[in-house]
Amino acid sequence: MARPSKIRPQLDALLRSHRQPHAWTLEELREALGRRGLRSAFSSIFRTARQAVAQGDWQPVVVGDGKTRFEWSGGHHDHLFCQSCGALEAVPCRLALSLHNRIERGTGYRIHDHSMVWEGTCPRCIRNRSRRAHDHPPLPSGAHPSR
Numbered sequence: 606m607a608r609p610s611k612i613r614p615q616l617d618a619l620l621r622s623h624r625q626p627h628a629w630t631l632e633e634l635r636e637a638l639g640r641r642g643l644r645s646a647f648s649s650i651f652r653t654a655r656q657a658v659a660q661g662d663w664q665p666v667v668v669g670d671g672k673t674r675f676e677w678s679g680g681h682h683d684h685l686f687c688q689s690c691g692a693l694e695a696v697p698c699r700l701a702l703s704l705h706n707r708i709e710r711g712t713g714y715r716i717h718d719h720s721m722v723w724e725g726t727c728p729r730c731i732r733n734r735s736r737r738a739h740d741h742p743p744l745p746s747g748a749h750p751s752r
Contacts, residue, residue, distance in 0.1 A: 610649065610652065610653040610656065611649075612638060612643065612645050612649060612650070612653060613653050613656075613657070615638060615641065615643060616634055616638070616650070616653055616654075616657070617657075617662070617677075619634060619637050619638075620663060620675060620676060620677040621677050626674070626692075626693060627676065627684075627693050627694055627695050628666045628674035628675060628676035628684075628693055629674055629675055629676070630672050630673070630674050630675075631647065631650050631651055631654060631673075631675075632647075634650050634654075634675070635647055635650050638650075654675055657675070658675070661678055662677070662678055663675045663676065663677065663678060664676055664677070664678045666684060666693070666720070666722075667722075668684065668686040668693060668722050668724070669686055669688060669722070669724050670686075670691055674693060676695075681698055681718070682695045682696060682697055682698050683695075683696050683697070683698050683699070683700075683720070683721040683722070683723065684696065684720075684721070684722045684723065685722075685723050685724075685725065685727070686722050686723070686724045686725075687725065687726055687727035687730055688724050688725065688726060689726050689727070689730035689734075690727060690729070690730050692727045692729075694727075696723070698721070700719065700721070705719075
């Protein structure tokens with residue numbers, strides 16, 4: 606049996622908080638502990654995350670950038686992921702129970718859970734792109750930038 610993690614209470618508190626980020630990478634967890642004056646090896650955070658997932662307390666979230674993030678389990682929801690800046694936001698699950706039941710009937714599977722990540726561009730990145738486009742309008746067709 607694995608020994609209890611000394612940093613687990615602090616990591617649990619981070620995941621339970623409603624501050625950003627919504628779900629944390631291992632690197633973000635390590636940095637947050639450091640800001641609280643708690644130094645910890647990356648391997649300790651990794652082991653703690655693995656134990657917390659195995660115990661059902663944390664849930665891994667994998668999005669389009671390939672990084673695994675961790676969030677507190679419970680209160681099912683889906684996610685929005687910004688492909689530009691990497692922001693991840695929780696959104697209420699809108700998967701209708703009737704669709705869930707139809708999938709079970711049609712496939713024979715017994716569905717226990719699902720995860721859905723909607724990928725796109727967040728409002729902040731859209732605004733920033735719009736500002737950059739306004740500051741630097743496109744060149745007329747056939748024009749070349751000065752060298």
